[in-house]
Amino acid sequence: xxxxxxDRVRGGDWTRWLRDNxxxxxxxxxxxxxxxxxxxxxxxxxxxxxLIQASPVVVVALGMALVIGTEGVDxxxxxxxxxxxxxxxxxxxYGLAGAVAVVLVGGLLAxxxxxxxxxxxxxxxxVATLALFVGGRGLALVLADGQLKxxxxxxxxxxxxxxxxxxxxxxxxxxxxxxxxxxxxxxxTFGRQLVAVGGNRRASELSGLPVRRTLLATYxxxxxxxxxxxxxxxxxxxxxxxxxxxxxxxxxxxxxVVVGGTPLSGGKVRVLGTIAGALLMQLIDATLIKHNxxxxxxxxxxxxxxxAAVYVQLGRRGSGS
Amino acid sequence: xxxEDRKAEGxxxxxxxxxxxxxxxxxxxxxxxxxxxxRIDELVATFxxxxxxxxxxxHQKVRDLSGGNQQKVVLARWLCTEPKVLLLDEPTRGIxxxxxxxxxxxxxxxxxxGLAIVLISSEMEELVGGSSRIVVMHDGATVGELHGDxxxxxxxxxxLAHGGVGV
Numbered sequence: 001x002x003x004x005x006x007d008r009v010r011g012g013d014w015t016r017w018l019r020d021n022x023x024x025x026x027x028x029x030x031x032x033x034x035x036x037x038x039x040x041x042x043x044x045x046x047x048x049x050x051l052i053q054a055s056p057v058v059v060v061a062l063g064m065a066l067v068i069g070t071e072g073v074d075x076x077x078x079x080x081x082x083x084x085x086x087x088x089x090x091x092x093x094y095g096l097a098g099a100v101a102v103v104l105v106g107g108l109l110a111x112x113x114x115x116x117x118x119x120x121x122x123x124x125x126x127v128a129t130l131a132l133f134v135g136g137r138g139l140a141l142v143l144a145d146g147q148l149k150x151x152x153x154x155x156x157x158x159x160x161x162x163x164x165x166x167x168x169x170x171x172x173x174x175x176x177x178x179x180x181x182x183x184x185x186x187x188x189t190f191g192r193q194l195v196a197v198g199g200n201r202r203a204s205e206l207s208g209l210p211v212r213r214t215l216l217a218t219y220x221x222x223x224x225x226x227x228x229x230x231x232x233x234x235x236x237x238x239x240x241x242x243x244x245x246x247x248x249x250x251x252x253x254x255x256x257v258v259v260g261g262t263p264l265s266g267g268k269v270r271v272l273g274t275i276a277g278a279l280l281m282q283l284i285d286a287t288l289i290k291h292n293x294x295x296x297x298x299x300x301x302x303x304x305x306x307x308a309a310v311y312v313q314l315g316r317r318g319s320g321s
Numbered sequence: 322x323x324x325e326d327r328k329a330e331g332x333x334x335x336x337x338x339x340x341x342x343x344x345x346x347x348x349x350x351x352x353x354x355x356x357x358x359x360r361i362d363e364l365v366a367t368f369x370x371x372x373x374x375x376x377x378x379x380h381q382k383v384r385d386l387s388g389g390n391q392q393k394v395v396l397a398r399w400l401c402t403e404p405k406v407l408l409l410d411e412p413t414r415g416i417x418x419x420x421x422x423x424x425x426x427x428x429x430x431x432x433x434x435g436l437a438i439v440l441i442s443s444e445m446e447e448l449v450g451g452s453s454r455i456v457v458m459h460d461g462a463t464v465g466e467l468h469g470d471x472x473x474x475x476x477x478x479x480x481l482a483h484g485g486v487g488v
Contacts, residue, residue, distance in 0.1 A: 200329075
């Protein structure tokens, strides 16, 4: 019996290792490939551009990783980004602080809607967040009169284009969010409870964990991060464009999380993996663009990578129990 | 509270032995929402030793343990909270004979230490061996009660018969 178990573990070792570290190997591999094959790749400017582009995805994906850790999914993050973008110019008149506050309140409300539906009404996450996925962008377009509005607030523009010690503020924000989320997952009661709820909700309930409160807080955090990403995207674009900001971000985020080794079945949150996942998708995009391969190919490449990542996870489950 | 269906309601299979044990006591083991790993490690080590949980390390996943050891992990989770009353629902179901005796011994020890234990079981020897009082229930109603000297297999059988419970 024990010999059999051992054999099984050893057989699963390879897939397990690949699942845990594949994303890092892929990022390093792709950087090395570009170092050789792409001109002007190993420059500070290029790395800065890549990081800036990956940053909003990292912010959204980390929130998504938390939700996926509870065995859920949040399809509304892209729409929440659009909503945040639409709110910015409406309240910039009250100063940047006012606009930021309104954006965060918007994120909070979106999270409360998603979280309440999942935690208290008991709607399946994919359905619960579908409502805002569909309605959120619509509301954003109504708020913005369906128009692109350029923003001229100097602080906001500086947030989008400025940098501190050579590190762009956008990247800095993503770094800060990463550290906070990492801290949340590893060091706090909330983080431990979140992972337990995702691992076995029934057992968590019977162990006296505040399951509903944990779920609600998780969806609120995810929406807040999406709202922040919407603000960052607006700052970088120097315009509020609710029809394009955050478009497809739910898919980018889910991809980053899954490729980063967080299982969709919940019970685990991989922060570093998620960041690497977001960087990997960005690198794939950049690599294909720099070699003049069209966007449609890039999308197909992403699809192959998602399939590969999901396959590796299935392999584990097969050998796990 | 030790649930009947260990796999579905007791363990969190993908978490480590350590995190499973510390789960219910987390609020007591943290300050301002921050978890103290040192205190958790200390407490977990105590209970792994006290319940002689056989795991390669506290970081091993609970899914890789035997049924008996999984059950001890869930038991340890509750003991961490220093309960006064423990509700055990079929604590020895589906675990091997050795582990079964061990768990029964543990339960007896805990009872001796002054813990009130409510034991739910469908095994007659377990009930008679481990109880000071037995309440026989059928269809949600109490149909018989045994105290002190009455707690024997024959006493229990007759109580079941009177209560109209088919065994």
